[in-house]
Amino acid sequence: MSGARIGPVGAVLRHAVLLGAAALALMPFLWMLATSLKPQNEIFLSEIRWWPQRLHAAENYAKAFERAPLARFLLNGVIVTGTIFLAQIAVALPAAYALAKIRFLGRELVFALVLFAILIPPQAIAVPLFLLFHQLGILDTYAALIAPFTISVFGIFLMRQFFMTVPDDLVDAARMDGISEFGIVWRVMLPTAIPAVTAFGIFSVVAHWNDYFWPLIAVNSRELFTPPLGVVAFRNEEAGTDYGPLMAAATVIIAPLILAFLIAQRRFIEGITLTGMK
Amino acid sequence: MAEIALGEIHKRFGETIVLNGVSLEIGEGEFVALLGPSGCGKSTLLRIIAGLEQADSGTVRIGGRDMADLPPAARNLAMVFQSYALYPHLSVRANMMVPLRMRDLTGFERLPLIGALAPGRREKLAVMAARVEMAAETLKIGHLLDRKPGQLSGGQRQRVALGRAMVREPAAFLMDEPLSNLDAALRVHMRTEIAELHRALGATFVYVTHDQVEAMTMSSRIAVMLDGEIVQIGAPAEIYEDPRDLRVAEFIGSPRINVIEAVADAAGAPVAGHGATLGGRFAAAPGAALRVGIRPEHLALAEPARAPLAGRVRHRENLGAEMLLHVAVPGIATPVVARVAPQAARALGPEAQVGLVFDPADLRVFDANGRRVAALARPERSRAYG
Ligand SMILES: Nc1ncnc2c1ncn2[C@@H]1O[C@H](COP(=O)(O)OP(=O)(O)OP(=O)(O)O)[C@@H](O)[C@H]1O
Numbered sequence: 259m260s261g262a263r264i265g266p267v268g269a270v271l272r273h274a275v276l277l278g279a280a281a282l283a284l285m286p287f288l289w290m291l292a293t294s295l296k297p298q299n300e301i302f303l304s305e306i307r308w309w310p311q312r313l314h315a316a317e318n319y320a321k322a323f324e325r326a327p328l329a330r331f332l333l334n335g336v337i338v339t340g341t342i343f344l345a346q347i348a349v350a351l352p353a354a355y356a357l358a359k360i361r362f363l364g365r366e367l368v369f370a371l372v373l374f375a376i377l378i379p380p381q382a383i384a385v386p387l388f389l390l391f392h393q394l395g396i397l398d399t400y401a402a403l404i405a406p407f408t409i410s411v412f413g414i415f416l417m418r419q420f421f422m423t424v425p426d427d428l429v430d431a432a433r434m435d436g437i438s439e440f441g442i443v444w445r446v447m448l449p450t451a452i453p454a455v456t457a458f459g460i461f462s463v464v465a466h467w468n469d470y471f472w473p474l475i476a477v478n479s480r481e482l483f484t485p486p487l488g489v490v491a492f493r494n495e496e497a498g499t500d501y502g503p504l505m506a507a508a509t510v511i512i513a514p515l516i517l518a519f520l521i522a523q524r525r526f527i528e529g530i531t532l533t534g535m536k
Numbered sequence: 537m538a539e540i541a542l543g544e545i546h547k548r549f550g551e552t553i554v555l556n557g558v559s560l561e562i563g564e565g566e567f568v569a570l571l572g573p574s575g576c577g578k579s580t581l582l583r584i585i586a587g588l589e590q591a592d593s594g595t596v597r598i599g600g601r602d603m604a605d606l607p608p609a610a611r612n613l614a615m616v617f618q619s620y621a622l623y624p625h626l627s628v629r630a631n632m633m634v635p636l637r638m639r640d641l642t643g644f645e646r647l648p649l650i651g652a653l654a655p656g657r658r659e660k661l662a663v664m665a666a667r668v669e670m671a672a673e674t675l676k677i678g679h680l681l682d683r684k685p686g687q688l689s690g691g692q693r694q695r696v697a698l699g700r701a702m703v704r705e706p707a708a709f710l711m712d713e714p715l716s717n718l719d720a721a722l723r724v725h726m727r728t729e730i731a732e733l734h735r736a737l738g739a740t741f742v743y744v745t746h747d748q749v750e751a752m753t754m755s756s757r758i759a760v761m762l763d764g765e766i767v768q769i770g771a772p773a774e775i776y777e778d779p780r781d782l783r784v785a786e787f788i789g790s791p792r793i794n795v796i797e798a799v800a801d802a803a804g805a806p807v808a809g810h811g812a813t814l815g816g817r818f819a820a821a822p823g824a825a826l827r828v829g830i831r832p833e834h835l836a837l838a839e840p841a842r843a844p845l846a847g848r849v850r851h852r853e854n855l856g857a858e859m860l861l862h863v864a865v866p867g868i869a870t871p872v873v874a875r876v877a878p879q880a881a882r883a884l885g886p887e888a889q890v891g892l893v894f895d896p897a898d899l900r901v902f903d904a905n906g907r908r909v910a911a912l913a914r915p916e917r918s919r920a921y922g
């Protein structure tokens with residue numbers, strides 16, 4: 259990384275600004291964490307208190323797990339987001355490879371359609387999808403939660419853009435070595451595209467872990483609730499104004515995302531560079 | 537090892553005709569350079585031989601077998617790319633193993649984890665590993681086997697690419713400007729190494745380059761390609777001495793051959809624009825427009841008054857062992873370049889008036905379309921006016 263040299267004052271200033279912005283973004287999150295540690299009587303104080311005088315964490319978290327099947331919600335979240343991500347990769351990589359590296363009639367048209375499909379907001383097709391799934395009789399199943407997202411046009415677009423930067427020679431070398439076209443996708447393109455796949459993975463997992471809109475429409479049974487549905491249901495039915503356990507539940511539900519991001523971030527930065535090719 | 541025969545290959549991309557009826561016979565164990573300027577279709581031709589590209593029409597035969605519809609891997613060729621094209625996520629060893637694994641292991645044996653259960657897989661892998669070690673030994677990259685391509689220098693990557701090509705002992709090696717990403721010194725070095733490799737392996741090499749020095753120094757024959765056609769094919773000396781087309785004469789040789797516009801006189805001798813008869817007799821009708829080529833090294837300094845070409849020195853380039861003089865001859869559009877000994881030229885002041893003489897036997901004469909015009913009576917080896 260190269261950058262313009264700045265003096266110590268500039269550096270301090272820059273960090274102050276960055277820290278300020280970060281603090282602003284983190285504030286609600288930290289408040290959630292703090293609330294999840296407080297007893298009920300300390301939550302609605304007029305003063306700002308970041309650390310409770312009486313730590314109530316164990317009680318809050320125990321209550322959260324006790325009153326709602328949080329583990330079940332988390333498991334549902336993992337099943338749904340994991341399957342969606344794997345399906346998206348299984349579709350997007352071969353599609354992107356074809357769009358980037360194989361010459362065929364109508365390729366540009368297909369790519370234009372992909373771009374067009376990116377413009378369609380998911381809300382716009384929610385009702386038709388709902389009706390379709392009703393006809394198929396798969397409402398209120400895992401399939402209903404997963405199926406609409408298995409093809410990610412954004413994923414296809416992103417991976418296609420990345421594959422465009424992979425030298426054609428590498429693909430040709432693989433063909434000379436006798437690797438099949440699908441083999442090239444999984445054994446040559448995928449390993450070189452790890453940074454892009456990671457970026458897409460973060461996007462996809464966050465979007466579908468936090469999705470509230472579609473699961474709300476697609477499922478009714480409590481056993482199929484994804485984490486956001488779970489938190490809301492928990493508030494409505496159990497907690498009322500009992501915010502300590504509610505925030506504890508919210509924290510539990512966000513935690514896997516944070517963990518996943520921290521792990522992915524390292525891979526993200528390491529990446530596999532294409533330097534071996536020039 | 538096998539011979540390669542191309543018959544009337546045509547290829548176009550949309551409206552552009554890239555290959556226009558290319559026929560070429562490459563003998564077993566031969567080293568043929570495809571030489572031509574950028575964009576003349578060399579890579580396309582090589583890719584058609586490899587099977588990476590389909591010709592619109594024409595035949596590709598390797599070892600006597602028609603290759604139509606055969607996928608690249610089934611042709612048993614190896615290709616070395618300009619960008620090396622190593623798998624960036626695999627170690628050098630694994631890179632070199634890929635072609636062997638793909639050829640010698642079954643689909644089941646290549647599976648991760650359960651593939652290890654296949655009987656005989658370990659023996660096969662051991663054979664392959666030995667092959668890789670041997671190739672690495674030959675190329676002196678044994679100590680790099682566990683590195684990733686990203687941790688290698690350009691020259692080392694080039695060797696790995698050669699190694700990956702070597703391990704499966706292909707019928708022929710196809711190389712597309714393999715040295716053009718290297719610096720000048722390394723290029724010279726690798727030139728010798730590739731030539732030695734060719735000698736050691738005895739395999740057929742097809743080597744694409746736009747660098748005439750590479751083609752001249754390495755190959756047994758050069759095929760000069762221009763605008764999608766092979767204009768001339770022959771031994772390096774033949775291409776240099778006896779170009780059949782003005783474009784070949786201009787493309788080969790550095791500095792470029794001097795080209796002087798002339799008109800044939802009644803005897804078939806070319807008369808330059810400034811009125812001097814250049815000597816020799818050629819099969820041209822009286823009054824026909826000619827373009828007379830003379831290589832810089834065939835010009836020598838002489839008294840201006842008695843020389844057919846005379847003018848002022850515009851520019852001198854001292855190359856150490858020799859000196860290039862750019863002489864502006866009145867009546868000739870571009871300066872005439874002469875390659876002379878530095879001692880002879882040192883005495884000359886700037887803007888000196890010099891004469892240039894040559895042996896008419898060294899003239900290469902072309903007609904207005906650039907086709908070679910044959911010399912009639914072989915002129916005796918004597919300096920014109922000399
Ligand atoms: N896939 C393609 N689509 C359209 N035109 C192409 C394609 N590949 C090559 N061409 C064109 O065909 C011509 C020949 O290309 P080719 O790559 O064979 O040239 P080359 O002789 O190898 O040149 P260089 O020395 O620059 O590598 C060029 O004009 C190029 O623009």
Ligand SMILES: [Mg+2]
Pocket residue numbers: 578579580712
């Ligand atoms: Mg090329």
